[in-house]
Amino acid sequence: MIKFGNKSLPSYVKIMDVKYSILPSIQTKTEKVYGRAGVYDFGVELGERNIECEAIIIATDQHDVIKKARQFSTWLFYKDLQPLIILDEPDKQYMARISGDTDISELYRTGKTTLKFLCPDPYAESIDEKVVNYTPVDYTPVNINVGGSVETYPIIDMEVKEDTPSLALITYDKFVKLGSDDDVEKTSIDNKPLVLNETYDTYSGYGSGIGIDGNAKGTATISGTLNSNGYAVVQSGKDYGTNDIDWHGGAGTKTLSRQLQDFQVTSKVKLNSTKISQVGRVEIYLFDTNNVILGKVAIVDHSTSGEWPKIEARAGERYTGTYFVSTYGKKKGTYADFDGIIQIGRQGRTWDAYFAKIDSKGKHVSTYKKSWYDTKNMWSNRKLAKIQVHVGAFGKKEPVFTMEIKDLKVYEKNIAVSSTQVPITFKAGDIVTIDSQRAVVYRNGEPIFTELDPASEFFPLEVGANGLLLSPPIADVSIRYKERWI
CATH class of the missing domain: 2.40.30.200 (Elongation Factor Tu (Ef-tu); domain 3)
Structure with a gap:
């Protein structure tokens, strides 16, 4: 049988x-x-x-x-x-x-x-996966006893507890190293410092919205209020107000602790319909100190004939700016039931955007990445001073059932690193994954091949005893594998 x-x-x-x-x-x-x-x-x-x-x-x-x-x-x-x-x-x-x-x-x-x-x-x-959890306190290897008759390739997750330039997993003859080479003669520097970190367990510190994009000039309205449901920003009571011909809904702004020339804005959001006729959007706006829009990143479902959200990223204002991302992805419906990452950044004149769904294992799937160079330097001189969050409905159409902003981070980029410094690659709270089965490395679900040391070799666990060492020993480690037989 x-x-x-x-x-x-x-x-x-x-x-x-x-x-x-x-x-x-x-x-x-x-x-x-x-x-x-x-x-x-x-x-x-x-x-x-x-x-x-x-x-x-x-x-x-x-x-x-x-x-x-x-x-x-x-x-x-x-x-x-x-x-x-x-x-x-x-x-x-x-x-x-x-x-x-x-x-x-x-x-x-x-x-x-x-x-x-x-x-x-x-x-x-084996049908069942074996898991070894441990927290190293020094450089003593952990011992892993593997059954079966042939080697097996593990998946190793590490939750980082301290900022560090690098992480390395080492066996008796192989290693996988991620990050910058550390040096006792150099000091660590955070060249991508976190300026704003919103987990949205509360909505405190947000002021009124400045303005939102509309279908026609001046007709979109900020209406209703936003609040926190304990883990995300949502529209209070799902009351988006009224506007028969254009977008409407809540918006709130927060001023950054300092203005940023080069930045990255990353947010976890959710847009999930229960009917194909529902429409709605989740948007993050970028403003300068004079309340002029620098750009926007969003996911928008504006179709009543299907659940076909578009991902969008724009440099500049609504009518004079450049949408360098406006797509359904590989096909219509790629970003249906969206629960994932929307991201926009700028360094010099180069704008970039990144979008991804997050699967049940925390990995990024259906990813989309694009860069755009501001050749006329229209949107790259003014500094980022404020962030505006917005969820919205359109006209009298039924709003998307779930629209949430669950997390938002703003980083400063392009911090100079001198010859006596080494950049921090991983920060406390990061989840770093080494998948030896597929020869892929991840940080918080996103592949990070650029951080992989070229001398690294994805190693198996041999049948019998295996010693595995984490350097530096500053993470909670979970080793998952399935035993195999010839």
Whole structure:
């Protein structure tokens, strides 16, 4: 018996035989050299694994076989790899998909077929993930005992407790290092200091809104009030006020502790409809000290015929500025049910924007990044002095059900680093992830390949005892892995 795609076999299907090889296909790597007897041996490479199952479809009558076969095809077919479990070993799984032909031979009210499963990764892995949590207090390695019969590649999460220029995970012969090279002769400097950090457990310190973009000049209205629901800024009572022809809703401003020439504004927001006819927007405005708009970053659903939000980033004012991002993403609906990051920044004359959904594991998906150079220097001289948050509805249309601003941070950029200083790469509270399975590193869910030391090597955990050391020992560490068998 088998399970596939986390589903048991349909009641009308019986597995009569399962065929699999003791080992996956093995290719010997050799090289013939002229004038030398024999060949040079360069080891072996393991190929894919194939598993075949002889299955019988049992129908209610002779006319029902084709109907049952069609139902069974839905159970079998996936475009992506799915877990395949042979129930003789219910604690192990292969990642597989159906492959090749599935011809069926029909006899009265039964149909016989051969199911061919392709496993690109030839190893079986444990269904349950093992987790080792520890907090290092010094440079003593933590010991991790791995079962199975072959090495496994871990995913390691680190919650940083102190600002640091670098982090390194070290085994007895390999390491993965992120960040700047530290030097005892140099002092650490924060070259991207945090100027504003809003977790929105409270909405205190915000003044009235200055102004919001409208469909026509001067007709959009700031109405209703914003408050905190304990973790996010929302429209009080979902009362966005009234405006029959244009955008309307709450807005609030906060003045920064200092004006910024080069900056990055990052916010976690949510825009989630319960009906495709709902419209709404979540926006962050940038103002100078004279209340002139420097730019804006937003996610806007302005369609009543589908849940098709657009992501937007603009340098300058509504009618004279430049929208260097205004897109649905890869397709309409990419940013539906949005719960993620919207970001805008400026350094010199270069503006940049970044958007991403955040999945259930905290990783950034459906990412979009774009830069724009202000060739005429129209929007790059004035300094950022104020931030305005806004959620809005349009006309008499039903507003998007959930519109939230859950987090907002403003950083100063382009702080000069001298030859006697080293920049801080990771700050207290950052979540740093080293994914050895996919050879990817993340900071707070965002890939950070530029911080990866070129000498790094993504390492496996070997069968048996493994020593793992964190340098410096300033993070809570969680090591996740699945044991594997050949």
